[in-house]
Amino acid sequence: MSSLLGYSELMTSRPFHHGNLRVVLLERAEVMLREGGVDGLSLRELAREAGVSHGAPRSHFPDRQALLDALAERGFSRLTEDVRSALAGSGSLRHRLGRMAQAYVDFAVGDAALMELMFTTKTEGRTGPLQDAAVGLLEVLDDAMGPSADADASNSSRETFKLLFGATMQGIAALIASRRISRDQGNALVSEAMDVMLESQLGKQAVAQGSG
Amino acid sequence: MSSLLGYSELMTSRPFHHGNLRVVLLERAEVMLREGGVDGLSLRELAREAGVSHGAPRSHFPDRQALLDALAERGFSRLTEDVRSALAGSGSLRHRLGRMAQAYVDFAVGDAALMELMFTTKTEGRTGPLQDAAVGLLEVLDDAMGPSADADASNSSRETFKLLFGATMQGIAALIASRRISRDQGNALVSEAMDVMLESQLGKQAVAQGSG
């Protein structure tokens, strides 16, 4: 039965999680999600792995959906961070946007189940931290495109460009994740999509001033 | 207890499904999917609604995943049909492709849970009827673009165009389904995406000969 215990309390039997059970659960849930998908994520098994009773998670997450929402929120934070750092380097706008797109697809493919959680929101309400996290992602794209012109028309095309950019990356990632195209084909498709968008009227209007 | 019985056998007590239990299950499962999502789809409740024992579905679907796969396959058939008929009418290529994209998004939004089932395939094998059904969808797009040039370069750009077209529609549909943009914004985005793709070098190469 000692094999059921974690590594850090082979000596002491009881005092386990001080106040960080919540994060422990989230971290273990993330790997369970990655390994077994959403269906493979069981609250009871999660509690078992954390070394607590099956009722314990209830103190931190009212139900399973609450845990799933928290995972999605953390996912958005991590994605935003990945994308932001991919964008941070030097190079032309085209190169930086390309790196960003690549980071996005990398994340989506590497954490397909989490991505599914993030983009098939079950929650009805339009407010909440989860929506904020999603908005933050678009802001990164906004920053990358440099200062915006103050004309309304330009802002409109900029919004459209951002949405189209995000939608296209999302779609390509879905194609890869569902094994309909290979990873290499996906990378080529990302590059092609970048060209198509940047050479278009919409793209030229949207990034008129942005030249890192 | 008579309330548990279906409409067609208020008189006779036993002879129920002759050999069509399979389709009955699939049809009821489709509405359960639409109403309660994938999580809300229970084999036992499905059997209950169909008026058979909980073990009966086993005769037609070895396990729950097999039912889900069958649902996805039917989904592809229906999507292909919708898209094909949207494409069938008259008008310029731009208009026909626009109608097709609209039909695609309509389907994806109206049957979001089914769409999720279709595009997050759990099956590892690359063969099988499910993959065939997905391929059929791309063939419709191929037909719409008219006869292809026999040069290899042209075929390559055509393949790329089709994938990019599909990915973009998929991404826009995901944005709508996750409530991140409204239906109207989605429609506008579809239209914008069409313009961007058709005015690009890639688009011009891909549909060089296709003019309804």
Add this chain to the structure above:
DNA sequence: ACCTGAACACCGTTCAAGT
């Protein structure tokens, strides 16, 4: 405030038995 452990209703899957 946080965790335990029994209880409840539900589930997917297996399988011997019926027709």
Add this chain to the structure above:
DNA sequence: ACCTGAACACCGTTCAAGT
């Protein structure tokens, strides 16, 4: 070939009780 019904292991959720 198709369906029934008991059995098994597992699950999410609730809740009184402990500390």
